[in-house]
Amino acid sequence: MAYRILEKEEIAPSVHRMVIDAPDVAKAAKAGQFIILRIDERGERVPLTIADFEEEKGTVTVIFQEMGKTTKQLAKLSAGDSLEDLVGPLGTPADIRKLGTVILVGGGVGVAPIYPQAKAYTGAGNRVISIIGARNKDLLILEDDMEKASSELYIATDDGSKGHHGFVTDIMKRILDSGEKVARVVIIGPPIMMKVGAGVASPYDVEILVSLNSIMVDGTGMCGGCRVTVGGETKFTCVDGPEFDARKVDFVQLMNRLAMYRGEEAKAVEKYEEECRCGLH
């Protein structure tokens, strides 16, 4: 069985959007869930958040950043190509209800998973304040989509090339300080950003959720590789999460576990790029 790529676009340097034909997954998908794909028989299984899904068209959209071998190889595919495997929807859907005001914070490629949540929270009748950020304005993704999906949109860039000069968490703090009643903050991005964001929001009387990106294999609770400590207990990110109460997450453990294969990953990229130079790919 093959999963056809219908659209493919580089939406920012090294960040790609891919629309894939997967009707069963599209039908069942909910905001907050992810898929695992495999490019070919020799490939790794990589998890990517469902950034969008259209039941009628039977498609799911993923947005990914080139990180290592697999995502670089994925970036080389184009519309018309097929993926060997795609499984999902995985993970517990985000708990989306009418809460009042919700702040959604997305950093880097973390804006991709924030987008379906913005749509869903808005759809459920919430006032959605979104804050998205990137290192610079070229790396900023989904600005127009986020604008449409939110009641208010703020932008931050590390270098000040667009919006607030600084971090997304600065804006989040400003809103929390303004005294506006906020029911929930959802922060998705690189682990360090989620850790810092959780720290900033912690003193306020607000629920804080983060979506974790642990290393995964099956995504069904079968391997335990995605385990993370939450509130002193071991949880499997793929089935118990990926969303957890940020105040309880052991981010240090998460970051250490993400570094587990760093040596091997670096070698894999080196080998892959060498092969590319020799025209093997």
Place this chain on the structure above:
Amino acid sequence: MQEVQGEKTGKTKKERTPMPEQPAEERRKNFNEVTLGYTKEDALAEASRCLACKDPKCVEGCPVNVDIPGFIQLICEENFEGAIEKIKATNALPAICGRVCPQETQCEARCVLGKKSQPVAIGRLERFCADYELVKGVEAPEVMPPTGQKVAVVGSGPAGLTAAADLAKLGHKVTIFESLHRAGGVLSYGIPEFRLPKEIVRQEVEYIKKLGVDVKPNYIIGRIKTLDELCDDFDAVFLGTGAGLPNFMRIEGENLNGVYSANEFLTRVNLMKAYDPEYDTTVRHGKHVVVVGGGNVAMDAARSALRLGADEVSIVYRRGEDEMPARREEVEHAKEEGITFRLLTNPIRIHGDEKFNITGVECIKMELGEPDKSGRRSPVPVEGSGFLIPADVVIIAIGTSPNPIIFKGSEGLEQNRRGTVVADEETGATSKCGVFAGGDVVTGAATVISAMGAGKKAAKAIDAFLKEK
């Protein structure tokens, strides 16, 4: 070959024909199959040992009641095609059973020859016939005319594959839903290549497809569709989802980098071929590997780690050798390959460095106390006996339980405390109408052949249920 005089029959009985295998020194460096299989001469010699008993006890020992004297007789006549046909009448996966069945506690345990000398090597003969057929190419067997009824099988392990094969032969339209990208269950992701080549599993799955079964990989029930939705779309459902959720020990340091569940380690190595540099899969190749547990899973993990190039692999098990649930043959093979057994030893803490990598496993010595409920003497820690085993990879193989994903959206499916599905022993019927279950999801981790036996019984019951419907 040495000959022994049979006491009662006076018939000349030879000793069991040995199984050709790769020498330990060689095989510990590769993932090729350890045992090489009987030659035709070996098979004829071994088959001639069978007494063709009128009341064959061996058959009672086989959970699917293979006609053992029947197929062995056909081997003697050099009618190997007839022999495999006879086996396949009750066992859809003989190439697999011949390799991994715990024959020493099943068919061969009951063989009358075992009383005075060694039992007939039934498993090896079964494997010989199956391999003979695989080389020749398997033909699609006859199936009954279509009944127009649809059955969903969830999970493609031995239970699901067997149920699917039997139902398809009866003319029902069967669809298998499998959550992983490859069919086979534990046969594909758990049991290593050197014990059960994946090509054999693939061919067995192909055989089942030839019966008209539709296999859908990457399809998780409980995620894409719920069990309730399946019940609406199909006339009956068989659950063979296995016991795939790994148990951990809940000791300090268990989330350090390099601590794997056996499931993760074996999945990376087998299903995703981390041992083959052509594959992208990563796995930590430890120099000093500690495997915790004493079952087949622990043996497989230890022997896989060794083949990935470890200098030392130890099995840490809290009871004694006699209590180890692993198959005898696997323990012997592991010992020959140089695995260290640290028995009556229990890990209490895993130590790591500032980079979160494992440095060692702190263990405590155990001694055997009074027999527990299972009849096994339960281990008790010896005060002050703690010591450290240096290690960089630790694999936890202390058991698994059923994966609860299937229960999401399954009204009225009764489970018991251990998370297994409650099902009738004879029919596999569950508390939910039209839903049958069998294999590890009902029994907890057990054996390939018992899962197949359950799949068979359920197929029969499902057929009866559909006829009444």
